[in-house]
Amino acid sequence: MRVSRQMLVTLRDVPAEAEIASHQLLLRAGYIRRVGSGIYAYLPMMWKVIQRITCIVREEMNRAGALETLLPQLHPSELWQRSGRWQGYTAGEGIMFHLEDRQGRELGLGPTHEEVITSLAGDLLRSYRQLPVNLYQIQTKFRDEIRPRFGLMRGREFIMKDAYSFHATEESLQDSYAAMDEAYRRIFARCGLDAVPVDADSGAIGGAASQEFMVTADAGEDLILTSDDGLYAANQEKAISCPDDAAPLDVGEPATVETPGQGSIESLCKAQGWHPSRIIKVLLLLARMEDGSEQPLLVSLRGDQELNEVKLSNVLTRLLEQGVLGCHPITVEETGRQGLDPLPLGAIGPDLDDAWLEGARSWTTTFVRLADITATELDRFHCGGNSPDQHRCHCNWESLGGRPEGHDLRKARAGEACVHNREARLQERRGIEVGHIFQLGRKYSEALDSRFTNENGRDEAFWMGCYGIGISRLAQAAVEQHHDEAGICWPIAIAPFEAIVVVANIQDETQRALGEATYSTLLQAGVDVLLDDRKERAGVKFKDADLIGIPWRIVIGRDAAEGNVELIERSSREMRKLPHAEATSSLLRSLRP
RNA sequence: CGGGGAGUGGCGCAGUUUGGUAGCGCGCUUGCUUUGGGAGCAAGAUGCCGCAGGUUCAAAUCCUGUCUCCCCGACCA
Numbered sequence: 001m002r003v004s005r006q007m008l009v010t011l012r013d014v015p016a017e018a019e020i021a022s023h024q025l026l027l028r029a030g031y032i033r034r035v036g037s038g039i040y041a042y043l044p045m046m047w048k049v050i051q052r053i054t055c056i057v058r059e060e061m062n063r064a065g066a067l068e069t070l071l072p073q074l075h076p077s078e079l080w081q082r083s084g085r086w087q088g089y090t091a092g093e094g095i096m097f098h099l100e101d102r103q104g105r106e107l108g109l110g111p112t113h114e115e116v117i118t119s120l121a122g123d124l125l126r127s128y129r130q131l132p133v134n135l136y137q138i139q140t141k142f143r144d145e146i147r148p149r150f151g152l153m154r155g156r157e158f159i160m161k162d163a164y165s166f167h168a169t170e171e172s173l174q175d176s177y178a179a180m181d182e183a184y185r186r187i188f189a190r191c192g193l194d195a196v197p198v199d200a201d202s203g204a205i206g207g208a209a210s211q212e213f214m215v216t217a218d219a220g221e222d223l224i225l226t227s228d229d230g231l232y233a234a235n236q237e238k239a240i241s242c243p244d245d246a247a248p249l250d251v252g253e254p255a256t257v258e259t260p261g262q263g264s265i266e267s268l269c270k271a272q273g274w275h276p277s278r279i280i281k282v283l284l285l286l287a288r289m290e291d292g293s294e295q296p297l298l299v300s301l302r303g304d305q306e307l308n309e310v311k312l313s314n315v316l317t318r319l320l321e322q323g324v325l326g327c328h329p330i331t332v333e334e335t336g337r338q339g340l341d342p343l344p345l346g347a348i349g350p351d352l353d354d355a356w357l358e359g360a361r362s363w364t365t366t367f368v369r370l371a372d373i374t375a376t377e378l379d380r381f382h383c384g385g386n387s388p389d390q391h392r393c394h395c396n397w398e399s400l401g402g403r404p405e406g407h408d409l410r411k412a413r414a415g416e417a418c419v420h421n422r423e424a425r426l427q428e429r430r431g432i433e434v435g436h437i438f439q440l441g442r443k444y445s446e447a448l449d450s451r452f453t454n455e456n457g458r459d460e461a462f463w464m465g466c467y468g469i470g471i472s473r474l475a476q477a478a479v480e481q482h483h484d485e486a487g488i489c490w491p492i493a494i495a496p497f498e499a500i501v502v503v504a505n506i507q508d509e510t511q512r513a514l515g516e517a518t519y520s521t522l523l524q525a526g527v528d529v530l531l532d533d534r535k536e537r538a539g540v541k542f543k544d545a546d547l548i549g550i551p552w553r554i555v556i557g558r559d560a561a562e563g564n565v566e567l568i569e570r571s572s573r574e575m576r577k578l579p580h581a582e583a584t585s586s587l588l589r590s591l592r593p
Numbered sequence: 594c595g596g597g598g599a600g601u602g603g604c605g606c607a608g609u610u611u612g613g614u615a616g617c618g619c620g621c622u623u624g625c626u627u628u629g630g631g632a633g634c635a636a637g638a639u640g641c642c643g644c645a646g647g648u649u650c651a652a653a654u655c656c657u658g659u660c661u662c663c664c665c666g667a668c669c670a
Contacts, residue, residue: 012619012631013605017663037662095669112670146668154669326668436670468670504629539630557629
């Protein structure tokens with residue numbers, strides 16, 4: 001392809017809409033254009049990148065025995081009502097775009113395809129003899145993200161590979177899950193990405209085991225914790241650790257102390273000389289539940305710990321046997337709107353009386369009380385006095401009505417000891433989630449009554465797994481991981497072109513002829529090569545070549561008369577002056593070893 | 594949804610405080626010169642100043658409303 005015919009439109013200035021390097025570079029280098037919030041056009045070179053990625057994904061999915069398919073993007077609401085997800089995915093802050101057709105039927109634009117595929121599987125797969133089956137597709141997904149951002153990183157329309165497997169037994173599911181784990185590692189490695197598999201929370205999609213694949217980059221939206229012995233890695237949402245020991249506390253007389261203006265752990269420690277790890281802090285939160293109820297919570301944590309909202313939400317879901325839509329700290333204004341007396345915020349103890357909630361307008365009038373293990377394990381501690389500006393020192397759980405059951409509700413943090421090996425420490429990095437594999441179990445097959453006949457002649461719901469890769473996100477993550485000051489440095493496997501021949505001065509007949517010859521030679525050798533034949537100054541063409549990030553560059557310049565050219569590797573900037581025939585053969589050896 | 598910022602030629606921006614003929618850089622077109630790291634000179638073209646009302650002799654500028662985009666947060670398979 002010739003650059004003069006490539007519709008290459010590069011920008012010198014950084015577009016105001018872009019914040020992170022990969023987003024800026026994709027815009028500047030002419031790979032993408034924004035059409036609306038979270039909606040992007042993939043321009044020709046970007047589409048080539050996407051196709052290179054999907055090609056690798058296809059090869060590895062096929063190798064793992066999966067079958068490619070293509071499912072509809074318009075989903076009848078009825079299907080989602082059967083799985084019980086229509087309400088949650090469309091109402092309020094739901095992420096599903098939905099619409100009505102001319103007959104008044106409700107439809108959703110598919111954000112994910114469990115419903116469609118599970119109901120199809122139920123129709124098509126009748127016998128255990130047909131199992132296992134793994135179906136995948138590569139297509140555009142729609143999610144009305146609350147806040148789209150960073151270009152392709154979190155778009156509202158994006159390309160995803162999603163796969164769903166169906167099994168007669170849990171063991172078979174585990175086999176496929178392992179096969180997908182392996183396939184994913186191969187895919188990311190082939191794409192030239194450093195992707196770390198981490199333990200993950202299954203989130204709203206539900207299910208048992210799940211693992212995310214994170215491309216490490218500072219711009220990543222997720223925090224991941226890895227052990228320095230290399231044996232453990234998890235998303236912070238899921239990560240576990242051994243907390244540091246609480247500071248020693250001598251036995252003292254229980255007493256109530258006046259603590260005016262000491263509503264935070266920090267101010268309390270400063271004024272009273274207490275250690276944060278010897279204080280029980282109690283968070284007052286309001287959980288919005290799936291059934292519409294609003295449940296006040298009292299969550300006790302050791303003062304030096306932070307709440308992990310995902311863990312809290314999971315415990316709450318288990319306890320109340322329904323999903324949690326959201327959770328936020330209760331404010332004074334809210335208690336006022338409920339017609340309640342102001343609660344003693346900043347001085348709440350774990351034993352705050354339910355009477356405080358009496359007469360609440362819409363809230364449930366008893367607290368759900370939860371405590372983190374670091375809190376329940378304390379034998380002596382200080383805590384709020386349930387009265388403004390009062391705390392109690394040297395308490396124990398017995399005096400507060402008994403030691404509550406402990407849950408893991410705290411955030412694991414960098415520097416803490418690992419559970420699998422006390423000698424190993426956690427380190428933190430940021431990551432971009434490019435893949436996620438789940439063992440779903442039978443949640444969807446049961447909800448959609450999707451069954452097969454087992455070897456005993458009995459009907460049984462499928463065991464299911466699902467496996468996603470954000471294709472368009474992966475493409476941008478590759479840029480985030482592979483760029484420098486001058487532009488993109490595409491990994492060779494996903495670059496839009498393998499090489500670019502830059503003719504420094506196209507008006508110099510010798511240069512032009514050698515450039516054309518080199519271009520033809522490479523084309524004939526099967527290299528996907530770009531020829532910069534534009535009537536531009538050399539500097540412009542060099543800048544553009546750096547920006548668009550083609551892995552190899554051959555410059556035909558002033559040594560053309562002697563038949564010499566330059567061969568340059570984009571990522572390392574390494575340059576060799578060679579006779580042209582040697583340059584092409586050397587390039588071919590690098591590309592096709 | 595809460596907080597912050599911004600909408601002026603294709604891109605990046607100034608002009609708005611204090612109302613008075615819409616500007617700059619880049620890009621684009623033509624010509625000449627230049628030709629190895631985003632050239633120089635000359636001549637051009639391109640604006641519903643986000644949209645709708647209002648105030649005024651006069652609005653990019655003041656007022657009201659509204660839409661859109663970006664950032665932080667909440668939220669998010």
